[in-house]
Amino acid sequence: MPGRRKSPAAAAIDERRFHDWLSRTLPAGRTGLLPLGDDAAAIRPPPGTVAVLSIDSLVEGTHFRRNSPPERIGAAAAAVSLSDLAAKGAEPTALLLAIVVPVGTPQAWAEAVARGAERMAEQFGMALVGGDTKPGPVRTVVSSVVGWARARALAPRSGARPGDLLATTGTVGRGGAAAARLLRTQRPDRAALVEMLDIRPRVREGLALARYAHAMLDTSDGVAEATRLLSQASHVRAEVDWDRLPLAPALRLGSLSLSERRRRAFYGGDYELLLALPPQRLRAAERVVEGIGGMLTVIGRVQRGHGAWLVMRGGRARPMPASGWQPFARTTRRRT
Amino acid sequence: MPGRRKSPAAAAIDERRFHDWLSRTLPAGRTGLLPLGDDAAAIRPPPGTVAVLSIDSLVEGTHFRRNSPPERIGAAAAAVSLSDLAAKGAEPTALLLAIVVPVGTPQAWAEAVARGAERMAEQFGMALVGGDTKPGPVRTVVSSVVGWARARALAPRSGARPGDLLATTGTVGRGGAAAARLLRTQRPDRAALVEMLDIRPRVREGLALARYAHAMLDTSDGVAEATRLLSQASHVRAEVDWDRLPLAPALRLGSLSLSERRRRAFYGGDYELLLALPPQRLRAAERVVEGIGGMLTVIGRVQRGHGAWLVMRGGRARPMPASGWQPFARTTRRRT
Numbered sequence: 140m141p142g143r144r145k146s147p148a149a150a151a152i153d154e155r156r157f158h159d160w161l162s163r164t165l166p167a168g169r170t171g172l173l174p175l176g177d178d179a180a181a182i183r184p185p186p187g188t189v190a191v192l193s194i195d196s197l198v199e200g201t202h203f204r205r206n207s208p209p210e211r212i213g214a215a216a217a218a219v220s221l222s223d224l225a226a227k228g229a230e231p232t233a234l235l236l237a238i239v240v241p242v243g244t245p246q247a248w249a250e251a252v253a254r255g256a257e258r259m260a261e262q263f264g265m266a267l268v269g270g271d272t273k274p275g276p277v278r279t280v281v282s283s284v285v286g287w288a289r290a291r292a293l294a295p296r297s298g299a300r301p302g303d304l305l306a307t308t309g310t311v312g313r314g315g316a317a318a319a320r321l322l323r324t325q326r327p328d329r330a331a332l333v334e335m336l337d338i339r340p341r342v343r344e345g346l347a348l349a350r351y352a353h354a355m356l357d358t359s360d361g362v363a364e365a366t367r368l369l370s371q372a373s374h375v376r377a378e379v380d381w382d383r384l385p386l387a388p389a390l391r392l393g394s395l396s397l398s399e400r401r402r403r404a405f406y407g408g409d410y411e412l413l414l415a416l417p418p419q420r421l422r423a424a425e426r427v428v429e430g431i432g433g434m435l436t437v438i439g440r441v442q443r444g445h446g447a448w449l450v451m452r453g454g455r456a457r458p459m460p461a462s463g464w465q466p467f468a469r470t471t472r473r474r475t
Numbered sequence: 476m477p478g479r480r481k482s483p484a485a486a487a488i489d490e491r492r493f494h495d496w497l498s499r500t501l502p503a504g505r506t507g508l509l510p511l512g513d514d515a516a517a518i519r520p521p522p523g524t525v526a527v528l529s530i531d532s533l534v535e536g537t538h539f540r541r542n543s544p545p546e547r548i549g550a551a552a553a554a555v556s557l558s559d560l561a562a563k564g565a566e567p568t569a570l571l572l573a574i575v576v577p578v579g580t581p582q583a584w585a586e587a588v589a590r591g592a593e594r595m596a597e598q599f600g601m602a603l604v605g606g607d608t609k610p611g612p613v614r615t616v617v618s619s620v621v622g623w624a625r626a627r628a629l630a631p632r633s634g635a636r637p638g639d640l641l642a643t644t645g646t647v648g649r650g651g652a653a654a655a656r657l658l659r660t661q662r663p664d665r666a667a668l669v670e671m672l673d674i675r676p677r678v679r680e681g682l683a684l685a686r687y688a689h690a691m692l693d694t695s696d697g698v699a700e701a702t703r704l705l706s707q708a709s710h711v712r713a714e715v716d717w718d719r720l721p722l723a724p725a726l727r728l729g730s731l732s733l734s735e736r737r738r739r740a741f742y743g744g745d746y747e748l749l750l751a752l753p754p755q756r757l758r759a760a761e762r763v764v765e766g767i768g769g770m771l772t773v774i775g776r777v778q779r780g781h782g783a784w785l786v787m788r789g790g791r792a793r794p795m796p797a798s799g800w801q802p803f804a805r806t807t808r809r810r811t
Binding site for chain 2 (some may be wrong): 194
């Protein structure tokens with residue numbers, strides 16, 4: 140198939156031409172047992188592993204704008220799915236993309252999305268092995284991923300036990316700070332459009348931490364929401380100490396009030412990992428994360444009981460504030 | 476998680492409530508190693524198999540209408556992906572759904588989509604193991620599937636060899652006949668809306684035939700397009716005899732002219748399997764397909780050369796007509 144037809148990137152998209160471009164351009168042969176563009180992709184599982192699967196969507200108007208840089212849209216689409224694999228300690232392997240674009244969209248747009256996704260993917264050893272392009276009125280990019288993990292290392296959300304510590308990778312509130320900036324402007328500039336798509340999946344941390352965690356999940360809707368989900372799935376009380384949260388630099392500005400800081404800390408998706416682990420494994424977990432240049436901070440604890448709680452200075456516990464991220468609410472915009 | 480919150484199906488959709496409904500309702504535990512609703516799903520590969528992966532999208536306005544029955548949309552979403560697995564002789568296992576709906580859509584709509592997909596899936600031993608719901612202006616349903624196959628049974632599109640026979644399962648033109656009916660009306664009735672989503676993936680046929688085929692693919696864009704793709708990928712000449720095509724009953728009406736019959740035969744997606752196989756394997760392939768109540772018809776042959784050709788009565792070969800299905804063309808509607 141390669142090389143037979145020119146690919147005028149400025150021309151309107153055509154499914155066949157786009158697939159020809161994909162086959163020529165992307166190094167799917169690395170992983171795939173079938174040529175890119177066949178009915179399906181095929182990959183060989185490493186011995187002793189289970190397949191870990193996830194799917195996510197980014198939609199124009201909700202997660203990106205018409206003029207958001209397409210490479211960044213593709214990178215973000217791959218990143219949100221990589222973050223799900225990270226949360227289960229899976230080795231990323233294969234990415235499939237479904238791209239919906241209006242008739243007449245330049246092929247260059249879809250090519251840039253695919254290239255951005257492929258670049259993000261390959262940073263973590265994952266290859267784009269398949270895709271689908273369909274006409275539709277609204278640009279939409281759906282990523283579906285497959286990774287491999289040891290079954291016994293999978294840390295379900297439901298695995299937290301009383302006595303566990305709660306810890307997070309990275310910082311808290313990077314997503315919320317970006318969302319706050321975006322909400323302040325009607326016409327976001329390129330920097331704001333890029334920032335809302337800037338997701339750094341903690342794949343290496345997830346691979347390193349899975350074996351130490353009883354439960355792990357990503358903070359794709361913020362640390363407050365992740366704590367709530369963990370407490371609900373594990374039927375435990377989860378407490379987070381406000382003073383221990385490793386706030387993102389943008390939230391440490393002296394000009395921000397405590398309540399504003401708190402609002403932003405919990406507002407947006409950080410795509411860090413929240414985990415529950417037994418205290419005796421903490422040192423080892425810290426060591427492996429430091430070994431890969433990451434950060435791990437204990438932020439709270441798991442107890443008998445139920446609900447997610449925020450413990451303020453002085454020890455007063457209050458119900459964890461809801462995420463600012465209200466999916467399907469009419470009044471907020473989701474970052475991703 | 477289950478049982479804590481009521482699920483008023485008439486209420487507007489909410490991501491969390493929808494996921495709670497999924498966890499309560501769907502029997503993902505059958506296949507999954509993680510509870511439904513975790514960051515990712517996990518499934519165990521059967522020994523000695525490779526993972527076969529595909530993704531497909533159905534978009535409102537392109538593949539279905541606002542008032543198409545949602546169970547049928549879900550069933551069709553699962554079916555188009557099942558058809559891809561069928562084409563690679565893979566045993567279907569896991570389905571992930573990404574559903575995009577406008578804010579305010581009744582939850583019942585998404586529930587019906589998921590239920591329709593699950594029912595179609597379970598006919599073929601596949602379970603819905605994960606999902607994603609996002610707000611967006613246009614209803615979109617993306618299905619991503621995983622199946623398992625023996626690596627040596629995978630029949631790539633590129634595997635056809637001179638001397639092979641070309642054969643198809645089922646009939647030719649069912650999709651084109653449905654599309655023709657749809658194009659005749661401005662306001663399709665329920666029967667027409669259902670018919671355009673009525674896809675019967677040939678999973679059992681694919682599993683039975685994969686080991687006999689040098690090349691196999693589905694006729695999701697019609698038999699003409701599939702023949703063209705096979706000849707292109709395999710660098711061979713593919714000839715189809717018009718008189719041997721097992722036309723769908725709707726195309727055998729005496730009132731249709733030959734040219735109209737031909738137009739409809741090649742217009743739409745049939746979701747049958749087209750395969751290239753050596754003549755000495757034909758009897759065995761016919762037997763296994765008959766054994767499962769299916770149909771296999773030899774329709775042509777593979778030769779040295781290139782291009783897809785339609786051989787009319789008397790032996791005159793003409794270039795295979797293009798599919799009526801022009802993805803991204805402004806003037807045609809795609810059926811799916």
